[in-house]
Amino acid sequence: MxxxxxxxxxxxxxxxxxxxxxxxxxxxxxxxxxxxxxxxxxxQPEPVILTAALNTAAPTGIVTGSIFDGLVDYDSNLRPVAALAESWETAKDGLTFTLHLRGGVKWHDGKPFTSADVKWTLEEVWKKIHPRNQAIFAKVTSVDTPDDRTVVLHLSQPSVAILSSLNSNGAQVLPKHLYEGTDILNNPYNNKPVGTxxxxxxxxxxxxxxxxxxxxxxxxxxxxxxxxxxxxxxxxxxxxxxxxxxxxxxxxxxxxxxxxxxxxxxxxxxxxxxxxxxxWLSPWLFADFNVERGPLRDVKVRQALAQAVDRNAIAKVVWFGFAKPATSPIPSTLAAFHDAGGIAYDYDPRKAEALLDAAGYKRGPDGTRFTLDIDYIPYGDDFKRTAEYLKQALKRVGVEANVRSQDTAAFTRRVYGDRDFDISITWFAAFSDPQVGVNRAYWSGSVGKNIPWTNGSGYRNDKVDALISATQGEADPEKRIQLFKDLQKTVLTDLPTLPLVELKFxxxxxxxxxxxxxxxxxxxxxxxxxxxxxxxxxxxxxxx
Structure with a gap:
């Protein structure tokens, strides 16, 4: 070794x-x-769908980034640059955000791209279906389109994260004339997309x-x-x-x-x-604990399992050094929001065993305390090896695990719809603001709705929901940072998810x-x- x-x-x-x-x-x-x-x-793997407005899985985003333009692009310093929107401005009070669209843009079927497409997509897709944008655009109360090239968003509170998620992956605009009045999730154009x-x-x-x-x-x-x-x-x-x-x-x-x-x-x-x-990604790999099932309903069990996992080994051995141990759901790449001095779960198998004993899960005659199912996102051998490492780590403290594999569609349905799992291993992009990529892992509103890449653990906490809502509307940067630090402290105490490593692709x-x-x-x-x-x-x- x-x-x-x-x-x-x-x-x-x-x-x-x-x-x-x-x-x-x-x-x-x-x-x-x-x-x-x-x-x-x-x-790789093959996409399940070819519309990132409805499914934010990486393969879908990779393909559709060349089919759909974003309202903005992001340069290497993550500054927004013009794309479908030539310019934009925010009112001094932060309650109005205006986009000025590029003229002469056509959908691939020849129909003109207009402000009506943006308004319809925001109201019917981003706010109702999109895994991340339901939270990001939650403060948008109405949308005006005074002409074909102007979109005006009215907000109940300022939302500084909106401009961090307006590219073709974060806020993909769909053609209203092909989607309005249809079953959006089953529209045939989801798999034969018409973009700009x-x-x-x-x-x-x-x-x-x-x-x-x-x-x-x-x-x-x-x-x-x-x-x-x-x-x-x-x-x-x-x-x-x-x-x-x-x-x-x-x-x-x-x-x-x-x-x-x-x-x-x-x-x-x-x-x-x-x-x-x-x-733009700031990717982090984590384990979702199904807090609604079996021993994992007990926070002491979740905390015990956290201390049975050597995240340094995952980073160096499983991921060959193309990762670093994660200590928070907000990666260290988002330095302003990351709480470097937060709650830590150091690798300590003996302490893990003591916690499991105290929780009433003592080893049986065969040395086993209980058995769990581990499902991993089927995006390659690295994720499979992570699941196999986790199986070995848990076995050392008396917990048996079955590692299960399936295709992407079955994985997302099992975790986000049927909720038929104990531990799932997946990765999220935190993006350039934790409101965009982190809040979705803890917001209770998406639990069990079969919306991929949202709250897979089933975690429900009124305090956390309130913190998430507050981060969406807080305009003061320092107060907003403190809200995210309070969020980190709470979820690391309750531990519905265990951050494993920050990935380097x-x-x-x-x-x-x-x-x-x-x-x-x-x-x-x-x-x-x-x-x-x-x-x-x-x-x-x-x-x-």
Whole structure:
């Protein structure tokens, strides 16, 4: 085990060193974009749906970022920049937020994009269905559209987080003329989307690929440069590595290959590996305890299990160093809100055993106290290994665990709908404000409604709901920070979720794939500015 850990530590350092070098130079000064070509990208796992307004799972966001434009984009410093909205302003009292939309934008079916689309989507989708936006836009009392290019949001209290979630993933606008009066969740356009983005949906061959084609009527004249984007479904990790190495695929995000392969791929002249483009995410991995079932209804049991888990081992061994131990549901990357001195659950199996004894769950004749089911998000081997580590850790304190696997649709239904689980392992993006990505894990209003990526634990606490509501409307930055620190203290005491690690994702791309410096939300952004430099293919040294 010591030798393995040392090898992994060395591998992490080797990859990290090349990541710094590999991140540079996606497009050099003087490069002239070339038109044409097909970009092949990895999508794993396959999306369940192709509308991020209804399902915020990462695969959906990755594909639809090129089909739908956001009202804004975010640069590498997470500052909002113009997209479908050319400009915006907030009234001095914070109770009115106005968006000025870009003119001449068309949906892919030729209908004009207008303020009516934004108003309808906000009222019927974001506030009623969207996993995150129900809370983010909760303070919006009405929406005015004085003309086709102006949207005015009226709020009961200021909401500083709104501007942090207006890109194509955070607040995807749907075409009103195709959705109004329909069963939104079962609308056929959810899987053959019509957007305003640089690429038009063409085909989805389930289990194989998703094809997008260049939008000839795109508002950003001359773009996109690519003719086509093909997202390939490649479930096998070794096959993904081989496809990238051979040049069959030119783009893969969210750490598409195992670290042992990344260490090799990063040294090849025909590939680049980078950690840029994830700044908007602030991702954290956690275990949801089902607080409505079995022994996990007892907070002492949850606290005991927390002390049976070595989060340093998860970060270094399970995640090969591409993670750091998490101490709070608000990641340390959100430094202003993160409570570094909050409640801690240090690794202490003996204390965990004592707490379980005190809770009345003593070891039986076979050494077992009770048995739990662990379900993990089926996004790759790293998540499976996390579940297997958790199984081993719990066994040391007398708790048996069954690790169960299923596809994404079954996982989300089991956790967020049927609630047929004991512990689920998943990850959320906290985004640039905890109101956007963290509050949803604890708000009681979403429990059991089969809304993926919300409150899976079943946790209900009136105080926490009140704190969440207060964070949505507090305009004073210092008071708002204190509200989030109170929230962290409360949920870490009750422990419906156990923060495990803060994740560090990377992207693998072809060296001849060119683009400007990636945006802070590039993982969910479009390929609008990407192009393929064919000359680089000829010039690139052959890999061994």
């Amino acid at each position: 010591g030798h393995l850990a040392r090898w992994k530590a060395g591998a992490v350092l080797a990859v990290a060193a090349v990541l710094v070098a590999g991140a540079a130079g996606a497009q050099q000064a003087g490069d002239t974009p070339k038109r044409g070509g097909t970009l092949s990208a990895i999508i 983005g640089p690429f038009v949906f063409k085909e989805w061959s389930r289990g194989n690929y998703i094809v997008l084609e260049r939008n000839p009527e795109y508002w950003d004249k001359g773009k996109p440069y690519l003719d086509r984007v093909v997202f390939r479904v490649i479930p096998d990790a070794a096959a993904r590595s081989a496809a990238l190495e051979k040049g069959e695929v030119q783009w893969g995000v969210l750490s598409p290959v195992p670290l042992k392969d990344a260490e090799r791929l990063v040294r090849l002249p025909n590939l680049r590996v980078s950690t840029e483009g994830y700044e 990377f992207t693998v791309e072809a060296a001849n794939l060119r683009h400007p410096k990636v945006r802070g939300d590039q993982v969910y952004g479009s390929f609008r500015d990407f192009w393929i430099d064919d000359a680089k293919v000829a010039d690139a040294p052959k890999s061994n």
